Amino acid sequence: MNQMQNESRKTMILEKRMASLSIKEKGISVGSLSGENWVLKKGPWTSVEDAILADFVKRHGEGNWNSVRKHTSLSRCGKSCRLRWTNHLRPNLKKGTFTPQEEQLIIELHAKIGNKWARMAALMPGRTDNEIKNYWNTRIKRHQRAGLPLYPPNIRYQASEENQQYKNASEHMYSDKHPNDGFRGSIFEMSDIHDIVADNFYAYHRAFDAPSSDVQVSSMLCRQFGSQNYILGNPALPNMKRLRDSEKQCSGFTDSISDEHSKSKHIVLEPLWKKQKTFILGYPCDPDHQSKALQSSGGANHGGHVLNGTSSAPSPILGASELELPSFQCTETDTNCCFPCSSTLMSVDAYGESPSAAVSSQSDCTSPRKSGLLEALVHEAQAISKPKFFGFPHPNASSRFKNKATEISSCPNLGENGSVWPDCSILNDSLSTFLEHNDYKSVTAATPSVGLDSYPWTCMPHTCRMP
DNA sequence: AAACCCGTCAACCGCTACGCA
DNA sequence: TTGCGTAGCGGTTGACGGGTT
Incomplete structure (x- = not known):
């Protein structure tokens, strides 16, 4: 109780100090909203502001950033507050230059997932997406200037090798086509869908399930975190809503790191399907180019x-x-x-x-x-x-499905609890079930082991313009 | 000493996805 | 089902400091 009183007193003092600053000192811009005067500060944060924000988070927790302005004298927008907290104030932030291990990890992760800074940050405790992004951009410039390759030779070699393996395995694994009547009439033959979904799945699988040769990143993660039951993603990273959502669909990642058995086999990175603008089934549907x-x-x-x-x-x-x-x-x-x-x-x-x-x-x-x-x-x-996409979802599909369908791009081959689907043929069943019943629920009914939010939609072909 | 250049970092902006009423 | 508010992501911008001319 006393502690709470002390804290609120501290906040009051800070806010008084803030209030005593002149407009110029605060660096604020003045405007009005619905008759009520308001000020919104931009630019660098002061230590007083930091303290106020930190205190707010302490008392109210993370999130609800827009209410910071209501509850404190801070004249910052919610976005700004969130960013400041995420990048500078949250606990366990690692400041300073990247260690060689971290640099290596960034390179490998970038080689695998590209400019997915937030995902990288989630895998690097104490580091922020902004830091990683800045590091990478600086690195790009430096390497360009020096005429150096962006990726070290070992990573390049690994990549091309994996590509070949992927190709071979894909050919072998998915050579057995499953015709599907339900899909006829679409611009795609089912076998094409199958190929594409399979390709995408396997690409994902190759990239993230880290079998055989593809253990560099995962082993690195294990080296870095394995000894301490590290919880992935980064527990310090606030509001990992998207990650959490993905965990619903791809929960294996968290489990797999702490699970001694699977450490080296099932490192499943945070799924990529969020926000990916897939071309897998949504590529431009100019028929000439399709076949190509x-x-x-x-x-x-x-x-x-x-x-x-x-x-x-x-x-x-x-x-x-x-x-x-x-x-x-x-x-x-x-x-x-x-x-x-x-x-x-x-x-x-x-x-x-x-x-x-x-x-x-x-x-x-x-x-x-x-x-x-x-x-x-x-x-x-x-x-x-030109029209670019068409195909799924069916016009009568519920918006829930449509939403899901549009957000999905890859076939991560993951079921609930991080289980790995044995093969992608189940996709075909799901697709045909959906088309047969025109009802997304029927798909989960047909595959009861799968939660509504997890499997089929994550593997459904994505996107596509309504007919 | 001043001007300029360059690298780094923090913060902002625009967009998208999500959750909820 | 829809619309709105919020959160988060990634790209971009701008401030600043150190080095060079």
Whole structure:
């Protein structure tokens, strides 16, 4: 009780101090909202503000950032508060330069998942996405200047090897096609769907389930965290809502690290399907390009990073579906580039060092970027005018399904409790069940071991424009 | 000493997804 | 089912400090 009184007294003192600062000292801008005057401060945080915010979090917990302004004298927007807390004030933050181990981890993670800073941060206790992003961008510049490859040779080698393995395994594993009547009439034959879903699944699986040779990241994680029952994601990272959501669908990750048995086998990183703009079933549906895409997809080489014609961060090296590309990357609006196009990688990777370039010959896509910025712009304009997606979801599907369907891109092959689905053929059953009954519930009924929020939607083909 | 350049870091902005009424 | 508020992510910008000219 006394402690609470002390704390609120402290807060009062801080707030008084804050109030005593002049407008200029606070650096605030003045406006009005619904007749009531309000001030919103921007720019660097002062120690007083920090203290107020820290005190707020202490008393009210994280989240509800917009109420900070109501409960304290802080003149910061909720976003700003959240950011300040996340990046500077939360406990267990590791400040200072990255250790060589951390650097290595970043490189490997970037090779696998691309510019997914938050996901990387979740795997690096005490580090923030901002830090990692800044580090990486600095690194890119430095390496560009020095003419160095972005990824060290060992990672590049590993990547191309994995790519080959992935290809072989994929061919072997999914050569047995399952025809599915229910899907006819769609632009895709079921076998294509099967291939694509399988490819995507396997790409994901290859990238994250860390079997055999692909243990570098996971072993590193184990080296770093394994000895202390580290809880992944980063427990200190506030409001890991998205991660938590994903854990519902992919709960294996948390378990797997602490589970001695699975440490080296089932490190399943935070799923990628959130926010991924998949091309797996949502790639531009220009039929000419589709067939090309299907022919040339062969592996999972995606996305290059284009920065004024010079290389920057290459895409994830292998299967990981790096699809939410930075603004300077090849996008799905390149209609010649059915998949985020490896030839783009070739053309933009000034040093020819992108690991992805190693597999780019599989594709005969041509990128408009090859022929200049103007043409690229024209090309993009044309692309935008074309319908890009169609297929799922069915117009009568519930919005719940639609929402799910649009958020999903990969087939992570995960069931509840982090279990790994034995194979992707179950997808076909689910798809046909859905199409047969036109009811998403029927899918879970058909596959009762799966929760509504977990499996089928996470594996459903994604996206697509309504007919 | 001043101007300029460059790297780093913190913060902002725009967009998207989610949750809830 | 829909609309709105909130949270989070990733890209970008701007401030600042140190080095160089």
